[in-house]
Amino acid sequence: MKLGNGRYEAHEHRTPGTPTVYKLGIAVEDGSLTRIEYDFHPATNNGNVWKQRIIRPQFSAEQEYNYDALNRISGMYESAAVNRA
Numbered sequence: 819m820k821l822g823n824g825r826y827e828a829h830e831h832r833t834p835g836t837p838t839v840y841k842l843g844i845a846v847e848d849g850s851l852t853r854i855e856y857d858f859h860p861a862t863n864n865g866n867v868w869k870q871r872i873i874r875p876q877f878s879a880e881q882e883y884n885y886d887a888l889n890r891i892s893g894m895y896e897s898a899a900v901n902r903a
Contacts, residue, residue, distance in 0.1 A: 825851065835860030837871070850875070864889060876901045 819827050828847050830839040837857045841849030852874055859868040866889055870881045877900055884893040 833860075834858040834863045837869075849873075 821827055824844075826841075826843050826846050826848060828839075828841045828843075828849070830841075832838050835857070837855035839849075840852075840854045840856075841847065842852040843850040852872070854873075855869075855871040856867050857869040857871075858866065866885055867883055869883070872879045872881075877898070879896060879898040882895045883891055886892040
C-alpha cells in the first residue's frame, strides 16, 4: 500500500511458528527502510508475541519474551547490533 509520504507498506500474516512480517520501503514489497517480524509460539498459539525482530539499514534487534502461567510477561531478552557502513 502506498502511503502519503511516497513510501510503501506491506504485511505478510502467517501461521504461528512462522514470522508475521511488516515492511516499509521505497518500492512495493521492498522493506528496505524497516522490517519488523513478529513470531508467535507454535505450541501455545494464544496471541502472545514469542520473538520480535526489528531490522533497519544500520540497526537490527531481536527480542524474546517469556510468560508466566497467567500469560503475563515474566521476562524479556534483547540483543542488538549496529551495522556501520
